[in-house]
Amino acid sequence: MTNLPTRRDEAWRYADLDALARLWPLPAAEQIVVAEGDTLSRVLVQDTGGVQQINLILERGAQALFYVLNCGGDYGRVDLSVTLKQGAHFSLQAAQIGGDSQTLEIVTTVTHAEPDATSRQIVRSVLAGQATGTYLGKVAVAKGAQHTDSEQSVKAMLLDRSATANAKPELEIYADDVTCAHGCAIGELDAMAMFYLQCRGLTPADAKTLLLQAFIAEVFEGAEDGDRLQALALIKLGDLV
Amino acid sequence: MLSITNLHATVADKPILKGLSLSINAGEIHAIMGPNGAGKSTLGYTLAGRPGYEVTDGCVTFLGQDLLSLAPHERAAAGLFLGFQYPVEIPGVSNVQFLRESLNAQRKLRGHDPLSGADFLKLARAQADAMGMDMDMLKRPVNVGFSGGEKKRNEMVQMGIIDPKLAILDETDSGLDIDALRVVGDGINRIMRKPDKAVLLITHYQRLLDYVQPDFVHVLAGGRIVRSGGPELALELEREGYKDLAA
Numbered sequence: 001m002t003n004l005p006t007r008r009d010e011a012w013r014y015a016d017l018d019a020l021a022r023l024w025p026l027p028a029a030e031q032i033v034v035a036e037g038d039t040l041s042r043v044l045v046q047d048t049g050g051v052q053q054i055n056l057i058l059e060r061g062a063q064a065l066f067y068v069l070n071c072g073g074d075y076g077r078v079d080l081s082v083t084l085k086q087g088a089h090f091s092l093q094a095a096q097i098g099g100d101s102q103t104l105e106i107v108t109t110v111t112h113a114e115p116d117a118t119s120r121q122i123v124r125s126v127l128a129g130q131a132t133g134t135y136l137g138k139v140a141v142a143k144g145a146q147h148t149d150s151e152q153s154v155k156a157m158l159l160d161r162s163a164t165a166n167a168k169p170e171l172e173i174y175a176d177d178v179t180c181a182h183g184c185a186i187g188e189l190d191a192m193a194m195f196y197l198q199c200r201g202l203t204p205a206d207a208k209t210l211l212l213q214a215f216i217a218e219v220f221e222g223a224e225d226g227d228r229l230q231a232l233a234l235i236k237l238g239d240l241v
Numbered sequence: 242m243l244s245i246t247n248l249h250a251t252v253a254d255k256p257i258l259k260g261l262s263l264s265i266n267a268g269e270i271h272a273i274m275g276p277n278g279a280g281k282s283t284l285g286y287t288l289a290g291r292p293g294y295e296v297t298d299g300c301v302t303f304l305g306q307d308l309l310s311l312a313p314h315e316r317a318a319a320g321l322f323l324g325f326q327y328p329v330e331i332p333g334v335s336n337v338q339f340l341r342e343s344l345n346a347q348r349k350l351r352g353h354d355p356l357s358g359a360d361f362l363k364l365a366r367a368q369a370d371a372m373g374m375d376m377d378m379l380k381r382p383v384n385v386g387f388s389g390g391e392k393k394r395n396e397m398v399q400m401g402i403i404d405p406k407l408a409i410l411d412e413t414d415s416g417l418d419i420d421a422l423r424v425v426g427d428g429i430n431r432i433m434r435k436p437d438k439a440v441l442l443i444t445h446y447q448r449l450l451d452y453v454q455p456d457f458v459h460v461l462a463g464g465r466i467v468r469s470g471g472p473e474l475a476l477e478l479e480r481e482g483y484k485d486l487a488a
Contacts, residue, residue: 195291196329198313199322200343200399201350207314210342214333214382 014134014166016103019075020051029053029081034062034088041065041224045232049073055081058088058117067223068094070104071236077105084110084117091120095219097236098131098163105134112141112148112178119149124216125156127163128240134166139182143174152182157189157215159208159240208241209234242267242439243288243308243407248299249464250287257283259464260299265407265439272442272450272475275461276483281443282326284461285411289323290316304406317343318350320406322399324413328392331383336395337365339383340402347403368401372428389416397428408433409441414449426452447479 004024005012012020030052034040036059046052049072058064062085070076082090096104104127110119125133133156141148156165169182189211197207216233220226243265250258257280265271275281287294288301290313301308306319331339345355356364369379372394384392393413400408410429414422430453433440442453450458450472458474459466462483468474 190329191292193329193331195289195313196325196331197339197343199289199317199325200339200403201314201317201347202343203314203346204312206342206346210334210339211331214331217333 011107011136014103014132014136015077015105016075016132019049019103023051023075026051026053029055029079031055032064033057033059034064035059037061039063039065042067043223043225043229044068044070044078045229046070046076046078047072047232049076051075051077051079053079053081056090057083058085058090060085060114061087063089064091065222066090066092066094067220067226067229068092068106069097069229069233070094070106071097071233074101075103077107079105079107080109082108082110082119084112084114084119086114087116088114089118089120092122093219093221093223094121094123095216095233096123096125096127096133096135097216097233097240098126098133099128099240101130103132103134105136107134107136109138109140110150112139112145112150114142115144115146115148115175117145117148119151121152121154122219123152123154123167124219125165126159126212126216126237126240127156127165128159130162130164132164132166134168136166136168136170137182138170138172139180141171141173141175141178141180145175146177148173148175148178148180150178150180152184154182154184155215156186157212158186159189205241209237212237212241242304243441244302245288246300248284248287248301249297250283251295251297252283252293256297257464258287261461261465262299263459263466265441267406267439268436269456270434270440270442270453271457271459272444272455273459273461273466274444274475274478274483279461280464281461282411285323285409285441285443288316288409289313289321314346315350317403317405318347322403322405322408324393324396324400324408324410326412326415328384328387328396330385330387332385334383336379336381336383337362340365340379340399344403364402365398368398371401371431372398373424374398390418390421393417393425394421394428397425397432401428401432404432406437407439407441409443411443412445413442414444414446422449423452425449429453447475450475 152169220229248261460468
């Protein structure tokens with residue numbers, strides 16, 4: 001893409017276009033190929049703002065495990081375009097944590113090009129103030145990519161009524177023997193749980209932090225430096241409550 | 242210890258408590274009984290400070306403090322414990338982490354040092370053992386996948402760890418089989434029957450009172466205490482029902 005996108009471009013519909021204009025032109029997307037049978041584990045911490053684009057190709061039986069914490073800058077976008085060959089596996093476990101007027105986006109296109117590949121995406125967003133958090137996730141299953149197994153689980157927690165969450169899991173399927181699941185929920189902290197925790201002595205801020213920590217906990221499960229990510233996320237959550 | 246004077250409270254603008262007065266001294270166990278909709282649970286929630294439970298008149302003094310001016314966590318730190326009728330499930334938060342943070346938050350407000358991890362686990366293990374709950378359950382997320390009886394046991398384990406001055410137990414007996422009822426009853430006696438503590442038992446039935454003998458029994462109807470007496474009042478209610486009192 002050479003021209004600055006507009007709101008008409010579906011993939012940029014919720015973007016912070018002013019911030020994008022300042023970043024334009026974007027650096028070229030990073031190209032990653034995971035060779036047949038190999039495993040790649042990658043941690044992305046986006047804490048300064050900016051647009052990060054990655055094109056990822058998984059050869060037969062390859063695996064890629066991505067752990068993403070998208071939390072910094074006025075505008076932070078992580079854009080992953082993934083192509084899965086036969087029997088490959090891609091997993092994305094991502095948290096977006098934003099406040100003030102931050103715009104945070106995770107955009108994925110996962111193409112199951114060949115049979116027997118699996119993909120798992122878990123995205124949890126915690127949004128306060130005027131922040132906007134967006135997940136656009138397209139799963140495309142090519143003709144002949146039988147036994148594709150894909151899941152998208154997208155949840156957002158709004159701490160203030162002025163925050164916005166956009167979630168668009170999308171399926172495009174040209175094969176007839178596939179399992180593709182997606183779930184999406186946007187909500188607020190459970191008032192009864194908040195009261196219960198406070199009845200046992202937790203301050204409102206500590207009760208909130210504990211519930212939010214639990215909300216994003218599964219995102220960093222299995223990450224090599226999961227504890228560091230969890231700690232970073234906790235600092236950011238602490239700023240919001 | 243607790244003095245409630247002319248308490249009026251509304252929920253969603255609907256008056257529920259209409260001039261309730263009650264006094265509880267240290268060393269006493271009080272039971273509140275009454276028909277459905279009388280305001281029993283509302284009393285518990287109002288005393289604990291649940292949002293949406295609006296006090297419109299009256300005052301409540303707890304250990305010399307104006308209870309109603311305190312936030313829920315401050316009421317807890319002051320020594321008030323509400324045992325929930327329906328303990329809340331909190332996925333992703335382990336019992337142990339939740340209780341340790343809660344206890345230490347209370348200690349902090351009281352100006353005490355936090356309990357170390359080891360000391361806390363020792364305390365938690367002792368309380369869980371006493372309630373016949375194994376430590377694995379204590380490490381699981383708060384109340385998630387617990388049966389009704391396990392949730393109530395868990396409330397008692399929490400009460401044992403937190404060691405409050407006043408426990409308000411909202412239908413802690415509901416959903417319990419006979420054995421669990423005895424375990425929970427024994428727990429209440431063991432933790433709370435002490436000269437410097439008090440209990441307010443909210444219940445529908447006499448059966449919990451077979452295990453936890455109350456000093457006073459009150460009937461709550463129409464948002465007020467309409468009758469008070471000794472343990473014999475509970476037996477009379479069991480025999481004759483509330484119909485003559487609810488008017």
